[in-house]
Amino acid sequence: MAFNEEIVVGREDITLEPERAVLVGIEELSGAGEASMQELLQLVRAAGASVVDVVMQTRRKPDPTTFVGKGKLAEIKENVAANEADIVVFNATLKPAQINNILDVLDGCKVLDRVELILDVFSRHARSREGKLQVELALLTYLLPRLVGRGKMMSRIGGGRVLGIGVRGPGKTKLEMDRLRLRQRIARLHHQLEELRSRRDTERAARRQSGLPLISIVGYTNAGKSSLLNALAGAEEVAAHDRLFETLDPTVRRVDLGDGVSVLVSDTVGFLRNLPPNLIAAFRSTLEEAVQADILVEVIDASAPAALGQHHTSQEILGGLEALDKPYIAALNKWDLVSNPEATWGQLKRLPNAVRLSATDGYGLDELKARLRELVRRHRTSATIRLPYDRLELLDLVHQRGRVLSEEYQPEYVEAQVEVDTEILGKLAPFTVNQT
Numbered sequence: 001m002a003f004n005e006e007i008v009v010g011r012e013d014i015t016l017e018p019e020r021a022v023l024v025g026i027e028e029l030s031g032a033g034e035a036s037m038q039e040l041l042q043l044v045r046a047a048g049a050s051v052v053d054v055v056m057q058t059r060r061k062p063d064p065t066t067f068v069g070k071g072k073l074a075e076i077k078e079n080v081a082a083n084e085a086d087i088v089v090f091n092a093t094l095k096p097a098q099i100n101n102i103l104d105v106l107d108g109c110k111v112l113d114r115v116e117l118i119l120d121v122f123s124r125h126a127r128s129r130e131g132k133l134q135v136e137l138a139l140l141t142y143l144l145p146r147l148v149g150r151g152k153m154m155s156r157i158g159g160g161r162v163l164g165i166g167v168r169g170p171g172k173t174k175l176e177m178d179r180l181r182l183r184q185r186i187a188r189l190h191h192q193l194e195e196l197r198s199r200r201d202t203e204r205a206a207r208r209q210s211g212l213p214l215i216s217i218v219g220y221t222n223a224g225k226s227s228l229l230n231a232l233a234g235a236e237e238v239a240a241h242d243r244l245f246e247t248l249d250p251t252v253r254r255v256d257l258g259d260g261v262s263v264l265v266s267d268t269v270g271f272l273r274n275l276p277p278n279l280i281a282a283f284r285s286t287l288e289e290a291v292q293a294d295i296l297v298e299v300i301d302a303s304a305p306a307a308l309g310q311h312h313t314s315q316e317i318l319g320g321l322e323a324l325d326k327p328y329i330a331a332l333n334k335w336d337l338v339s340n341p342e343a344t345w346g347q348l349k350r351l352p353n354a355v356r357l358s359a360t361d362g363y364g365l366d367e368l369k370a371r372l373r374e375l376v377r378r379h380r381t382s383a384t385i386r387l388p389y390d391r392l393e394l395l396d397l398v399h400q401r402g403r404v405l406s407e408e409y410q411p412e413y414v415e416a417q418v419e420v421d422t423e424i425l426g427k428l429a430p431f432t433v434n435q436t
Helices: 033-046 070-083 096-105 114-125 129-156 179-209 225-233 277-282 284-292 307-320 341-348 365-377 393-401 422-431
Strands: 020-027 050-058 087-090 110-113 214-219 251-258 261-267 295-301 328-333 381-388 403-409 413-420 432-435
Touching: 020 033, 020 070, 033 050, 033 114, 050 070, 070 096, 087 114, 096 110, 096 129, 110 114, 114 129, 129 179, 214 225, 214 284, 214 307, 225 251, 225 261, 225 295, 225 328, 225 365, 251 365, 261 365, 295 307, 295 365, 307 341, 328 341, 328 365, 381 393, 381 422, 393 403, 393 413, 393 422, 413 422, 422 432
Parallel strands: 020 050, 020 087, 087 110, 214 261, 214 295, 295 328
Antiparallel strands: 251 261, 381 413, 381 432, 403 413
């Protein structure tokens, strides 16, 4: 199987010469293997390596001892030598025994599975203290039962690419700790993350006091979530690049949707099929932006052949977070890249509140804002208020956080028709003469 790729270099943690990787996967009889391998290739590129070959094997289920069987593993060893490869990446979660057996055959070559590759990419993109702690916790939890194989691999690595894939994150010293010290480190990470989670809960409570609805942008990695946040905010709020897992740390910004409706919008970590459960657990405090949201906007790459499959993966993860009971909009992003718009719309228009848009050029953005305003207003109450002239600061508050439909100035008060949320309605209660 051949792939054409360009490697982006220049990152401080990438060596001058990219590592050369051979990808290995199983093509089950269902025929879904190639799409999954294309995704693995993107992950390897995001980790800074160059793919020199892809090995696919058709079989019903993995070999319990070597994943691909001894014969195929011998072929992979020859492939590694012929391509001068540094690393072999398996498109599956390998068992500790499988890793040890594979390392015994591929002597001197690094071996990673899909989970560790994802964790390696995460370690490159984590910027905040919380993000780095979350990645370290997930990686150490995953590697704890695999220390024998990892130690064997680390002792055999040589050459000029030691700072490559699978050697980032916690670092060699921490990975060589004995199990007891490693468990102690994991316990400390849990404690530190719990403290940060309490702080984040305090921040969420403060945002709740603002009375502004929270809209959480979710979806498959690289679908354009950060680009959409930037488009809604009207500024380059977060980095938006064509790479997997570009955003790990949540960003929350106030956004004016027009017509007197303001909201808070959060961007969250992207989803991926077969995302490691321990990674979801580690990033739970980050993903709780989706749990706490009033409205979800799922960004879907409409130009991707597997758009529906990516949507189903996002729904599974959101279901695991118990976040599917919220008002929802399907934002069909990258519509400008869709090759057959009519057929694609026929396939995706059944998704709830489906909106076609392109976050990069603004197409469909006005319609998305209109849909969001409609959902926000469903959570508002209409009321008639009469404010004395010494309390007009409350009318300013409605202008800021609600909607003033009409104003009529009387000798002793201002009568106004307003739309407000529950919190603002409570402040207006002494002056409310009617509400619907």
